[in-house]
Amino acid sequence: MATATPPGVNDTGTAGTATNEYAGKFHTHASKARKQIAIMPSAATTFLWAYPTPFATGVVPVCSGIVQVPTGTTDLFNVQIVGTPTNTQALLQINRVSSGLLSLLTGALSINPTPIAATLHLIALEP
Numbered sequence: 001m002a003t004a005t006p007p008g009v010n011d012t013g014t015a016g017t018a019t020n021e022y023a024g025k026f027h028t029h030a031s032k033a034r035k036q037i038a039i040m041p042s043a044a045t046t047f048l049w050a051y052p053t054p055f056a057t058g059v060v061p062v063c064s065g066i067v068q069v070p071t072g073t074t075d076l077f078n079v080q081i082v083g084t085p086t087n088t089q090a091l092l093q094i095n096r097v098s099s100g101l102l103s104l105l106t107g108a109l110s111i112n113p114t115p116i117a118a119t120l121h122l123i124a125l126e127p
Contacts, residue, residue: 032126034061040094042117046082047092049122055087061124063090068119077118090124 034051047065055061063085067077075096082091 034122034124036122038120038122040067040118040120045094047094047120048089049092049120049124050089051124055124055126057087059087059126061085061087061090061126063092063122063124065092065120065122067094068121070118079120085124092120092122094118094120 031053034053034055036049036052038047038049040047049063049065051061063081065079067079069075069077075098078095078097080093080095082093085091
């Protein structure tokens with residue numbers, strides 16, 4: 001039977017406790033993903049995401065985020081990573097782009113730096 005924590009599926013991993021399986025019955029695997037749904041403050045244009053469980057020291061995860069807005073919202077949102085994510089956190093910048101008629105008539109999309117309150121769907125993956 002294995003005595004070390006097995007590789008890769010919950011955020012922390014645990015060793016098995018039973019001897020009737022090779023890796024130990026009831027063992028778990030450490031996840032290579034961190035995920036969270038967070039509420040973005042209405043006056044914010046950046047969001048500092050501290051992962052629920054840090055990655056190992058030196059790991060730079062692949063991060064991504066998308067904005068969920070209330071039904072009926074016509075403005076568009078762009079989520080981008082600011083700087084390099086660390087093993088503990090990532091800084092995201094959220095830009096709101098008005099899609100109203102006035103912005104189309106002026107020939108350019110207008111950028112509103114203050115997004116409405118929205119929900120962020122976040123994921124960070126160990127490379």
